[in-house]
Amino acid sequence: xxxxxxxxxxxxxxxxxxxxxxxxxxxxxxxxxxxxxxxxxxxxxxxxxxxxxxxxxxxxxxxxxxxxxxxxxxxxxxxxxxxxxxxxxxxxxxxxxxxxxxxxxxxxxxxxxxxxxxxxxxxxxxxxxxxxxxxxxxxxxxxxxxxxxxxxxxxxxxxxxxxxxxxxxxxxxxxxxxxxxxxxxxxxxxxxxxxxxxxxxxxxxxxxxxxxxxxxxxxxxxxxxxxxxxxxxxxxxxxxxxxxxxxxxxxxxxxxxxxxxxxxxxxxxxxxxxxxxxxxxxxxxxxxxxxxxxxxxxxxxxxxxxxxxxxxxxxxxxxxxxxxxxxxxxxxxxxxxxxxxxxxxxxxxxxxxxxxxxxxxxxxxxxxxxxxxxxxxxxxxxxxxxxxxxxxxx
Numbered sequence: 001x002x003x004x005x006x007x008x009x010x011x012x013x014x015x016x017x018x019x020x021x022x023x024x025x026x027x028x029x030x031x032x033x034x035x036x037x038x039x040x041x042x043x044x045x046x047x048x049x050x051x052x053x054x055x056x057x058x059x060x061x062x063x064x065x066x067x068x069x070x071x072x073x074x075x076x077x078x079x080x081x082x083x084x085x086x087x088x089x090x091x092x093x094x095x096x097x098x099x100x101x102x103x104x105x106x107x108x109x110x111x112x113x114x115x116x117x118x119x120x121x122x123x124x125x126x127x128x129x130x131x132x133x134x135x136x137x138x139x140x141x142x143x144x145x146x147x148x149x150x151x152x153x154x155x156x157x158x159x160x161x162x163x164x165x166x167x168x169x170x171x172x173x174x175x176x177x178x179x180x181x182x183x184x185x186x187x188x189x190x191x192x193x194x195x196x197x198x199x200x201x202x203x204x205x206x207x208x209x210x211x212x213x214x215x216x217x218x219x220x221x222x223x224x225x226x227x228x229x230x231x232x233x234x235x236x237x238x239x240x241x242x243x244x245x246x247x248x249x250x251x252x253x254x255x256x257x258x259x260x261x262x263x264x265x266x267x268x269x270x271x272x273x274x275x276x277x278x279x280x281x282x283x284x285x286x287x288x289x290x291x292x293x294x295x296x297x298x299x300x301x302x303x304x305x306x307x308x309x310x311x312x313x314x315x316x317x318x319x320x321x322x323x324x325x326x327x328x329x330x331x332x333x334x335x336x337x338x339x340x341x342x343x344x345x346x347x348x349x350x351x352x353x354x355x356x357x358x359x360x361x362x363x364x365x366x367x368x369x370x371x372x373x374x375x376x377x378x379x380x381x382x383x384x385x386x387x388x389x390x391x392x393x394x
Contacts, residue, residue: 012186012187056117072122087177114341251299289308290369
């Protein structure tokens with residue numbers, strides 16, 4: 001694909017990612033609060049987010065195969081349609097005070113997210129192998145726009161449909177998803193050849209047994225689950241400490257900045273130093289986030305911890321995605337990408353659900369200590385891969 005066409009696609013994918021993440025960051029800032037407001041059992045406050053992540057997990061295989069059959073553009077358009085529907089359902093749920101309906105809206109939004117997670121793979125396929133790391137990171141950089149707009153949108157629209165607080169925020173996401181639907185129609189992405197369509201490739205079990213796939217999956221899961229567990233509990237913990245919603249929205253805003261601002265350079269670092277080394281740096285930063293959270297409950301500490309959490313997630317996510325692209329051939333990409341995201345978002349859903357229960361039944365400190373084994377497992381697996389590859393290279 002010509003360089004100009006590749007750059008155009010990556011720019012459009014970055015804008016689609018931005019619109020997609022505006023909805024995600026708004027959900028992150030408000031969903032657990034809405035859940036706590038509507039649920040009779042406060043331990044279920046994060047159930048809507050858990051159902052959203054579960055929907056992401058269940059969508060990965062059908063979304064991937066749909067895009068294999070009809071192309072990325074058609075798949076992304078279908079996903080945006082679910083985004084519109086999910087935002088509408090969530091708005092109606094808040095207006096009528098229905099926790100069950102809000103859970104449904106979050107789940108339908110999760111279907112949109114399931115399609116949206118493939119933006120990064122579309123970027124990797126739109127460029128040459130040696131530039132895949134930076135292509136993935138440039139698309140994720142669209143999240144910087146989401147960081148600037150998402151929490152602000154949530155703050156300024158939450159009272160738009162009073163007395164139903166937060167209903168206006170979800171109503172605004174209908175327009176955001178509609179804009180994404182329009183944007184996807186301008187994409188011109190490479191498709192599989194007729195021969196690649198017919199080729200089945202290796203069995204999925206064989207692909208998943210490769211060291212590269214195993215480590216990519218472990219590190220992606222650890223980084224994303226840690227980020228979700230801590231981030232979803234943050235607004236609840238801040239309100240419990242007496243901080244206002246505006247402070248929680250500010251912290252989430254800077255968390256999203258930390259998630260995506262490094263994308264302007266993290267891909268180049270991955271391409272230069274290798275995905276495993278950047279994954280190790282990311283795991284260290286996420287562990288440092290826990291240490292800061294344990295040191296106090298001032299807004300400044302919540303801010304610093306969540307910013308470090310975002311940067312650590314970025315390094316681990318970009319690194320694990322770049323690593324995964326080395327585990328499959330073109331004809332195998334649909335099932336391999338789907339298998340990776342199925343595993344990752346399945347455990348992320350568990351992290352989102354347990355986040356509300358853990359903070360309700362135990363403590364904020366336990367959450368920050370509890371993520372350390374995940375990060376340690378990611379570090380050990382990555383170090384094993386580095387050592388495993390050295391004899392082969394020699």
